[in-house]
Amino acid sequence: MKTISLKDAVALIPDGASLMIGGFMAVGTPERLVDELVRQGKRDLTIIANDTAMPGRGIGKLVSAGLLSRTIASHIGLNPETQQQMIDGKMAVDLVPQGTLIERIRAGGFGLGGILTPTGVGTVVEEGKQRLEVDGKSYLLETALRADFALVHAFLADYLGNLSYALTARNFNPVIAMAADTVIVTADHIVPVGVIAPDHVVTPAPVVDYLVANE
Amino acid sequence: MDAQTVIAKRIARELRSGMLVNLGIGIPTLVANYVPEGTSVFFQSENGLIGTGPIPEEGMAHPTLTDAAGHPVSALPGASTFDSAMSFGLIRGGHLDMTVLGGLQVDAKGRLANWMIPGKMVPGMGGAMDLVSGAKRVVVAMQHTAKGRPKIIKECSLPLTSLRQVDLVVTELAVIAFPGGRATLLETAPGVTANDVVVATDAELVVPQSVPQMQI
Numbered sequence: 001m002k003t004i005s006l007k008d009a010v011a012l013i014p015d016g017a018s019l020m021i022g023g024f025m026a027v028g029t030p031e032r033l034v035d036e037l038v039r040q041g042k043r044d045l046t047i048i049a050n051d052t053a054m055p056g057r058g059i060g061k062l063v064s065a066g067l068l069s070r071t072i073a074s075h076i077g078l079n080p081e082t083q084q085q086m087i088d089g090k091m092a093v094d095l096v097p098q099g100t101l102i103e104r105i106r107a108g109g110f111g112l113g114g115i116l117t118p119t120g121v122g123t124v125v126e127e128g129k130q131r132l133e134v135d136g137k138s139y140l141l142e143t144a145l146r147a148d149f150a151l152v153h154a155f156l157a158d159y160l161g162n163l164s165y166a167l168t169a170r171n172f173n174p175v176i177a178m179a180a181d182t183v184i185v186t187a188d189h190i191v192p193v194g195v196i197a198p199d200h201v202v203t204p205a206p207v208v209d210y211l212v213a214n215e
Numbered sequence: 216m217d218a219q220t221v222i223a224k225r226i227a228r229e230l231r232s233g234m235l236v237n238l239g240i241g242i243p244t245l246v247a248n249y250v251p252e253g254t255s256v257f258f259q260s261e262n263g264l265i266g267t268g269p270i271p272e273e274g275m276a277h278p279t280l281t282d283a284a285g286h287p288v289s290a291l292p293g294a295s296t297f298d299s300a301m302s303f304g305l306i307r308g309g310h311l312d313m314t315v316l317g318g319l320q321v322d323a324k325g326r327l328a329n330w331m332i333p334g335k336m337v338p339g340m341g342g343a344m345d346l347v348s349g350a351k352r353v354v355v356a357m358q359h360t361a362k363g364r365p366k367i368i369k370e371c372s373l374p375l376t377s378l379r380q381v382d383l384v385v386t387e388l389a390v391i392a393f394p395g396g397r398a399t400l401l402e403t404a405p406g407v408t409a410n411d412v413v414v415a416t417d418a419e420l421v422v423p424q425s426v427p428q429m430q431i
Binding site for chain 1: 260261262263264277278279280281283284285290296297298299300302303306307336337338339340341342343344345348349374375376377378
């Protein structure tokens with residue numbers, strides 16, 4: 001794990017990269033990284049996240065700035081700009097049931113090729129997918145997802161990169177931290193090693209690549 | 216009493232102590248206002264919280280304690296928080312006793328469409344497909360008609376949320392269940408006759424000889 005400045009962290013991300021971004025309606029989204037992506041004007045990004053928040057918050061800022069060419073999410077209903085860009089053909093949007101999306105990411109981070117879920121059997125979600133019967137029950141084969149980068153926001157990070165999260169700001173963060181080639185973390189508080197008790201570490205330090213320095 | 220209150224109060228009577236319950240946005244959220252006295256349930260918010268409490272008092276909100284719409288909530292004693300994989304493990308894994316969701320259409324066999332109107336509204340399914348596929352009991356809270364047109368119809372014209380048959384539909388006119396895969400009138404709202412419900416429904420409805428009045 002290396003500590004890094006905000007500017008240098010975002011400079012690692014090339015145009016066209018795929019990013020998993022934590023947060024649920026912008027709660028638990030690394031806002032500083034999002035703002036810096038906009039400032040550096042990254043282009044043609046693919047994002048994998050629960051939702052696209054709303055204009056002016058979290059991932060909504062990336063949508064408004066026109067930085068995204070593809071979004072994989074479970075919900076875009078509270079961001080009319082995402083829907084408009086999808087209708088205008090400026091951005092491809094893949095809608096995935098929320099429980100399936102998080103499990104596909106978990107599979108990607110846990111070394112699995114995919115998961116079997118009953119969710120979506122017999123609906124439009126099944127189109128183009130394999131249906132498998134196991135013990136008489138139908139499941140869809142949903143393949144694993146990984147990304148080039150995970151942008152994670154934690155509540156506490158210690159100097160080694162151990163992470164803990166706050167309340168409902170946890171959501172996708174610890175799961176995406178396992179599923180990307182490069183994991184970049186911002187934290188509300190950077191604290192000495194030992195402040196987070198071993199039992200309270202949710203994301204262990206070795207999975208974190210870069211911890212963004214606080215200002 | 217307005218339609219939404221009738222629906223929310225009736226659904227609240229389905230709650231039992233110790234249940235883990237997920238309430239969707241809209242009318243379902245109102246159910247939390249009518250939990251019967253002496254009944255203690257756990258409300259789950261799919262963004263990662265069990266023990267969701269009421270909207271906090273002025274000055275007591277926290278930016279990282281929110282519901283699935285991102286609005287501030289409080290947490291009750293005994294609350295717990297977890298990541299999204301755990302949250303949907305609870306939902307799909309048979310741990311969620313009841314889910315209450317809104318509906319756009321329900322067909323004669325009790326199948327629900329509630330997540331998109333092609334060409335008009337494509338918000339994404341969020342957690343709805345997992346909730347309907349995975350909860351032990353699925354209750355639909357919706358008005359009986361939309362702009363005068365029945366929402367309980369022979370076949371859903373909108374994309375289904377799940378093939379799974381819902382357990383109960385509660386509207387401002389009636390309570391309907393689907394025993395044996397057939398829409399059956401269980402209760403009518405005060406001042407509503409069985410015939411009123413039949414007229415407002417565009418699917419075959421089994422009407423027993425005696426239909427009790429909804430207790431709210």
